[in-house]
Amino acid sequence: MSQLEFEKPVLELEGKIRELKNVSSDDNLNIADEISKMQKKVDKLLKQTYAKLNPAQIVQVARHQDRPHFLDYVEELIEDYTELAGDRYFGDDQALLGGIGRFKGQSCIVIGHEKGSNTESRIKHNFGMARPEGYRKAQRLMAMAEQFNIPVLSFVDTAGAYPGVGAEERGQAEAIAKSIETCLRLHVPIISTIIGEGGSGGAIAIAAADNIYMLEHSIYSVISPEGCASILWRSAEYSKDAATALKLTAKNLKELKLIDGIIKEPLGGAHRNKRKTIENVGDAIEKSIHNLMSMDKDKLIKTRKNKFLAMGRKI
Amino acid sequence: MNWLTEFIRPRIRSIVEQKEVPDNLWKKCPECDGMLFHRDLDENMNVCYHCDYHMKISVKERLELIFDDSNYKEIALPEVAFDPLKFKDKRKYSDRIKDSRNKTGRNDGIVVALGSVGGQNTVIAAFDFAFMGGSMGVAVGEGIVTAAETAVKNDAALIVVPASGGARMQEGMLSLMQMPRTIIAVDMVKDAGLPYIVLLTNPTTGGVSASFAMVGDIHIAEPGTMIGFAGKRVIEETIREKLPEGFQTAEYLKDHGMVDMVVHRKDLHDTISRILNLLMDTNRCCKKSKNGSKKGCSGKVSRSKVKSKNSNKAIIGKAA
Ligand SMILES: [Zn+2]
Numbered sequence: 324m325s326q327l328e329f330e331k332p333v334l335e336l337e338g339k340i341r342e343l344k345n346v347s348s349d350d351n352l353n354i355a356d357e358i359s360k361m362q363k364k365v366d367k368l369l370k371q372t373y374a375k376l377n378p379a380q381i382v383q384v385a386r387h388q389d390r391p392h393f394l395d396y397v398e399e400l401i402e403d404y405t406e407l408a409g410d411r412y413f414g415d416d417q418a419l420l421g422g423i424g425r426f427k428g429q430s431c432i433v434i435g436h437e438k439g440s441n442t443e444s445r446i447k448h449n450f451g452m453a454r455p456e457g458y459r460k461a462q463r464l465m466a467m468a469e470q471f472n473i474p475v476l477s478f479v480d481t482a483g484a485y486p487g488v489g490a491e492e493r494g495q496a497e498a499i500a501k502s503i504e505t506c507l508r509l510h511v512p513i514i515s516t517i518i519g520e521g522g523s524g525g526a527i528a529i530a531a532a533d534n535i536y537m538l539e540h541s542i543y544s545v546i547s548p549e550g551c552a553s554i555l556w557r558s559a560e561y562s563k564d565a566a567t568a569l570k571l572t573a574k575n576l577k578e579l580k581l582i583d584g585i586i587k588e589p590l591g592g593a594h595r596n597k598r599k600t601i602e603n604v605g606d607a608i609e610k611s612i613h614n615l616m617s618m619d620k621d622k623l624i625k626t627r628k629n630k631f632l633a634m635g636r637k638i
Numbered sequence: 639m640n641w642l643t644e645f646i647r648p649r650i651r652s653i654v655e656q657k658e659v660p661d662n663l664w665k666k667c668p669e670c671d672g673m674l675f676h677r678d679l680d681e682n683m684n685v686c687y688h689c690d691y692h693m694k695i696s697v698k699e700r701l702e703l704i705f706d707d708s709n710y711k712e713i714a715l716p717e718v719a720f721d722p723l724k725f726k727d728k729r730k731y732s733d734r735i736k737d738s739r740n741k742t743g744r745n746d747g748i749v750v751a752l753g754s755v756g757g758q759n760t761v762i763a764a765f766d767f768a769f770m771g772g773s774m775g776v777a778v779g780e781g782i783v784t785a786a787e788t789a790v791k792n793d794a795a796l797i798v799v800p801a802s803g804g805a806r807m808q809e810g811m812l813s814l815m816q817m818p819r820t821i822i823a824v825d826m827v828k829d830a831g832l833p834y835i836v837l838l839t840n841p842t843t844g845g846v847s848a849s850f851a852m853v854g855d856i857h858i859a860e861p862g863t864m865i866g867f868a869g870k871r872v873i874e875e876t877i878r879e880k881l882p883e884g885f886q887t888a889e890y891l892k893d894h895g896m897v898d899m900v901v902h903r904k905d906l907h908d909t910i911s912r913i914l915n916l917l918m919d920t921n922r923c924c925k926k927s928k929n930g931s932k933k934g935c936s937g938k939v940s941r942s943k944v945k946s947k948n949s950n951k952a953i954i955g956k957a958a
Contacts, residue, residue, distance in 0.1 A: 484848075484867065484868070485876075486867075486868030486869075486872045486873045486876050487868075487873060487876060487877055488873060488877060488881060488882065488885070490867075490868070491866050491867060491868060491873070491885070491886060492894050493894070494852075494894065494895070494896050495848070495866075495867040495868065496847035496848040496851070496852050496865075496866065496867040496896075497848075497852040497853075497896055499848040499849075499852075499867065500817075500821065500847075500848050500849050500850070500851070500852035500853050501852070501853065503817055503818050503821050503848075503849065504821050504825065504853055506818075507818060507821060507822055507825070508825070523805075523814060523845070524814070524817065524844070524845050524848045524849075524867065527814055527815075527817055527818065528848075531817075531818040531821075543811060544810065544811065544814075545805045545807055545809075545810055545811055545813050545814040545845070546805070546807050551807050554807070555727035555728070555807065555808075556727050556728060561727075564727070565727070568723070568725050568726060568727065568810075569723075569725075569807070569810045569811075570723050570810045570811065571810065571811065576811055579722070579723075579811065579812065581811050581812065581815060628822045631815065631818045631819050631822055632783065632819060632822060634812065634815045634819065635718060635719055635722065635776035635779070635780075635809075635812045635815065635816075635819075636718060636719070636776075636780075637719070
């Protein structure tokens with residue numbers, strides 16, 4: 324799963340480079356030369372491959388397990404991050420995390436889906452699929468942002484809200500609806516970044532924001548391509564067609580004026596260079612925060628609401 | 639939308655359909671298998687008179703049922719982008735829309751109407767399940783926005799009646815964005831100090847349940863209505879076990895604190911009338927006349943006057 328089919332030629336070359344590096348103890352200068360040649364070839368190949376990814380391939384990249392996840396962003400971008408737990412009603416959801424911290428000097432509330440980075444942590448975080456407690460924790464933290472007049476940064480990375488009996492029993496629909504409402508009513512800026520997978524209601528629950536950014540190879544969709552294919556094509560085998568038809572890429576959604584910006588990924592995707600990816604996201608958020616913090620509060624809400632109201636009216 | 643498509647076509651169709659199913663005087667209840675005579679069923683508002691199972695009713699019947707004297711004015715809805723994604727699965731989405739338009743005689747899956755309920759100004763936005771399963775795309779969202787704006791303009795309550803499987807996939811992310819859009823809409827009504835009631839009808843699921851339908855001042859559900867976020871099949875596949883009895887029904891949701899009341903169809907008009915009167919005619923110091931008209935009373939505080947004074951403050955002062 325961590326290997327992408329369309330990256331195979333690249334991965335083979337990268338494997339060869341690794342082998343060569345191992346034998347380079349024979350201090351053969353030609354090898355270093357050879358390695359640099361091959362590296363150039365890899366870069367060229369990556370550039371070509373990533374320049375013409377189709378939507379189904381972008382879906383794979385967006386779900387790549389080596390992409391930076393929420394906690395990676397927190398570690399790199401948020402100083403003094405202090406996790407806050409619990410919805411104060413029922414429990415604490417480890418699929419949707421949040422806390423207070425400092426982004427480039429500015430105190431803020433940070434919330435986001437965490438998918439986990441190995442088997443153990445994936446299970447702990449329920450693969451980033453939140454239950455109502457997660458969305459109620461998000462609401463509580465957003466209310467806190469309001470109280471202390473600090474902005475909200477949200478990071479979206481989920482296949483969707485968790486479909487379970489308990490989640491339904493405790494009002495998954497209500498929790499998501501209220502979370503969207505809380506975003507929309509905030510008197511402080513809220514900036515959302517889709518860092519991997521933006522899966523339907525479970526994603527938009529924390530992404531009804533002033534500025535919505537998407538990483539270049541992230542996706543944002545009303546339904547997974549597999550789900551869409553099995554309903555409309557009556558077979559999940561058509562998920563490739565569904566991925567194209569749904570217009571779920573950053574480029575598609577920018578054209579439809581549903582997101583505010585696309586954040587570049589390093590050559591060969593975020594999974595090849597976590598640090599650079601996170602740096603790019605940080606730069607985008609920094610610019611956005613400066614603009615939004617200087618806005619009048621009532622104007623901020625009004626602009627946010629008008630932005631959503633205008634969606635789909637003219638395309 | 640012209641009156642030809644609105645009125646003539648459905649009428650012609652109903653004549654044709656009647657011919658196609660001659661002597662179809664009896665219907666079987668899908669719940670209890672009891673036989674139902676069509677005229678009795680009509681009289682009982684399409685509720686099984688053996689087991690109280692609530693079958694679907696048309697939007698027109700729904701509006702007539704709730705509005706005082708079955709009297710209302712339909713509100714024209716703005717045009718929106720047609721097939722914005724140029725979506726195509728095995729069939730073109732544009733063809734599916736055209737089919738649904740022919741079948742229902744409507745432009746899309748929602749009808750907005752203005753009238754009175756219990757003597758109070760009321761706007762109702764009712765989903766038409768016959769139009770692509772009541773799925774919510776840009777047009778339906780725009781319908782709810784229009785309904786909310788009409789309510790605020792007319793100092794009226796807003797009742798939304800979902801009957802929907804969720805978002806309209808064929809409009810992709812534009813359909814998901816109807817979740818925040820519709821919440822913004824109903825919040826305009828709430829901020830104006832006007833009641834926002836959700837009447838949940840079968841089914842209310844997916845992105846519709848997780849947006850405007852769950853943020854009402856009051857949630858009323860018809861008996862047996864399916865209400866939930868995730869589909870039953872998806873949940874069963876995830877947990878690999880059978881679901882509890884009555885899972886995701888209106889009664890189940892009431893037990894779990896998500897709806898205020900489950901109300902039989904025959905009691906809807908009276909229940910909603912009473913609620914709207916309590917919320918909109920908040921200081922009655924003298925008796926109302928029998929026919930519901932409000933006689934002059936010096937001590938009576940008119941809600942509309944109070945509202946117009948405070949409306950601006952209400953919007954600004956309301957915290958998240
Ligand atoms: Zn029956």
